[in-house]
Amino acid sequence: MCTRICWLVFILVMQCVTTPKAxxxxxxxxxxxxxxxxxxxxxxxxxxxxxAIVNSGIQHVAQEQLTFVPFVTATPKGSLIDFPNRDKTRHHVYSFSSAKTFEIELYTGKPEEPVLFDEPGIVVLGCNIHDYMLAYIYVGESPLLLVTDxxxxxxxxxxxxxxxxxxxxxxxxxxxxxxxxxxxxxxxxxxxxxxxxxxxxxxxxxxxxxx
Ligand SMILES: [Cu+2]
Known part of the structure; x- marks a missing residue:
């Protein structure tokens, strides 16, 4: 009995994996x-x-050579983003945007934890130490979103x-x-x-x- 059910489950799973989506x-x-x-x-x-909603894993907005990289990030709501500092100097990343207000105070290397972006909207990033630093995170409603190359x-x-x-x-x-x-x-x-x-x-x- 159990073997038969296991086979049925196996066949169903294989059909899902191998059948091209119409x-x-x-x-x-x-x-x-x-x-x-x-x-x-x-x-x-x-x-x-x-x-379908897909989990794209943790994305990165790095600080490299005193600039945010990438300049524009697009991510579906509910995503986590990490802000690694790859410079030797410290950065202090913040956003006052209504879609996400946060700050990561003066740090080098990897921050303690990634930031959750759960509201669709535009998040403008800045750095308290380097006034010219600027980047954007577009938090989308849909998982089908990309940034042009x-x-x-x-x-x-x-x-x-x-x-x-x-x-x-x-x-x-x-x-x-x-x-x-x-x-x-x-x-x-x-x-x-x-x-x-x-x-x-x-x-x-x-x-x-x-x-
Ligand atoms: Cu900075």
């Missing part, structure tokens, strides 16, 4: 700025009621084949409302334009500052 596909998205240049550091979030691209290996709401966000975007709705059947490649202000990423002053 009604899903890959999707590449290219983001350009208003000058038709590839836009890096843009968040692309696909709001899908059927997307240097070429302005993201690639989702698996999205549902259904009408999608796609939210775009960039720290320097000029428009408030940037949501797009893409009707099924979906293409495998999409592109959008996001108008942004012309700004440089924050960098440490050339010499003699806080090192």
């Amino acid at each position: 009604h899903s596909q890959s999707l590449s998205i290219q983001i350009y700025d208003q000058g038709n240049r590839p836009l890096a550091d843009a968040v692309v979030e696909i709001i899908s009621p059927t997307a 240097e070429n302005g691209k993201v690639y989702f290996p698996e999205v549902p084949q259904e009408t999608l709401r796609i939210k775009l966000w960039h720290p320097w975007q000029l428009e408030q409302q940037t949501e797009q709705v893409v009707s099924a059947p979906l293409k495998t490649e999409l592109s959008f334009t996001l108008a942004v202000a012309a700004k440089e990423k924050p960098r440490p002053p050339k010499r003699g500052f806080g090192s």
Whole structure:
């Protein structure tokens, strides 16, 4: 009896593992700025009621060479993020944002514990010691969210084949409302334009500052 049940469970599990998921596909998205240049550091979030929540593990926003790395992080709500300090100098990381208010007082190396981000929204990071240091954490509602690379691209290996709401966000975007709705059947490649202000990423002053 037990052996038969075990076999049934085994067969069911194997079917789940080996059967390709129906009604899903890959999707590449290219983001350009208003000058038709590839836009890096843009968040692309696909709001899908059927997307499964996945545990992506603990992410890192490091401090390296007196700068936050990466400049923009996207993570679903409920995620943990660690803030390792890889510099020799101490940093004091904080956020006053309503989506997450916290601070990690002066430290080097690895902080005692990661920080939980459980409210969707934009979290602006700063450092009490180095005023120019700036980075952003986009806490999303959906697990389907990525940040564009240097070429302005993201690639989702698996999205549902259904009408999608796609939210775009960039720290320097000029428009408030940037949501797009893409009707099924979906293409495998999409592109959008996001108008942004012309700004440089924050960098440490050339010499003699806080090192
Ligand atoms: Cu600092």
